[in-house]
Amino acid sequence: MAVGASQSRTGLGDRLRSWQVHHRLSALDSLSRLLRSPVSSLMTWLVIGIALALPVGLSVALDNARSVSVGWDSPAQISLFLRSEVSMDAAGLLRERILERSDVASARLVSRDQALEEFRQLSGFGDILQNLDDNPLPNLVLVTPLGGDGQAQRAAELQLALQDEAGVERAVLDMEWVQRLNALVELSQRAVGALGAILCLGVLLVIGNTIRLAIENRRQEILVIKLVGGSDAFVRRPFLYTGFWYGLGGALLAWLVVAVALWWLRGPMATLALLYQSDFVLEGLGFLDSLGLLVAGALLGLLGAWLAVARHLSAVQPR
């Protein structure tokens, strides 16, 4: 064996092909290893799945809350309650005067009779109202400020200006509760974000620890591979795939948990919406969100495995 010559130096094409082959082998082998110990793998998958399902489920709930409030989000509305002595004609003139302002988008006159009728329909107090001798409601002008940047600030200024109009008893800016709701939603989003970050860190640690144990279990194999010339990348590969499968499986479980929870809530939610005369429908995870969840899970798995491998693999050296 003319050693130098027949020492088959493999060609680049061969090496690339075998690199792909080893990737495929590592991916399949690491998956089948996980499936060969289904109980412990399922435990890990469940831990990851629950940790991911929590922030994902909460953010789905928040998205739904936002879709409820989005209709009320803007434009804000200023209700002008007119003095009782102001007649409908005078109210009409007032409305036209207000419409001429540059910072007003629209103004609508609601007579006290219309208001009573609306109240009767929407409040559910119809029977009681019938017993009233007198209509207690004032005439009303609903003013919508111009939208755009700084809307809240300008709406507040408009409210002050309208308050001083003759015949106006009170100008109420119906924006505070929307602002409160929005602030609440934003706060919740931050909280869910923080929770998500913490739980992702948890997932990283779980996967890292699981991979560390896998490295311990396959110590002998790693030693032999290093002795016969396996590169660090070669040794690392199966463990990275193991992390990938843990992350992907966990994300799948998380998706399942969220889907089941939404399905569980859909019925009662529809009933509730019906009671509020709303056509609100609980939105689940869309296709892109689901895909994002799976990709994020797989990436978390890879990252966790990478951290564990970087930390523990170099400690396994043939001696």
Add this chain to the structure above:
Amino acid sequence: MIAFDRVSKRYPQGHEALSEVSFTIDSDEMVFLTGHSGAGKSTLLKLIMLMERPSRGQVVVNGQNLKAMKPSRIPLLRRDIGVVFQNHQLLFDRTVFDNVALPLLIAGYSPRDTGRRVRAALDKVGLLAREKSMPITLSGGEQQRVGIARAVVNKPSVLLADEPTGNLDPALSAEIMQLFEQFNQVGVTVLVASHDLALISRLHHRILTLRQGRLIAQGAGD
């Protein structure tokens, strides 16, 4: 080709395993390395495959000075050195075939090439019929031969063996040594560490003798 130039190895605990060891093994040579246990045989072999680095002196393998070798190049060095261990270092979770195929998988051979080479190596050590067996079902001598097949399957230019016959009876030991001689005859540099003086002195190769880390003889075996 393996060359040691005044190589010393002192372990962190202060124990000096090798002191000022110099020798040269030519490319077509087969050499035995002997000495009592603790004389430094294993350390010497570890220096050749860079499992350890010398404290002083230089080791050159196939023209490459190992002192300058970066850690990322070590795998490439080891792919060109076949090693046979006393305890075989087989992986018991896979078949004989897969054990022998491991170096080829690492070096990036195509599956067809791999099959051909693994079978050739197994044939060489007389275990072609056992390729599908699990190592645990083999006898000690057979396991050692699987280890040898794995060491030579990549056609390395250097073959090292650390007490390859340590656990075998004399007849099997002689067979194993014959295998090494055959590899040497086709151009492989062979270095066998063994304390079985009776056996190695019957084979006519140079013998390096270590005592307490010093090379005290490197004469011919006969």
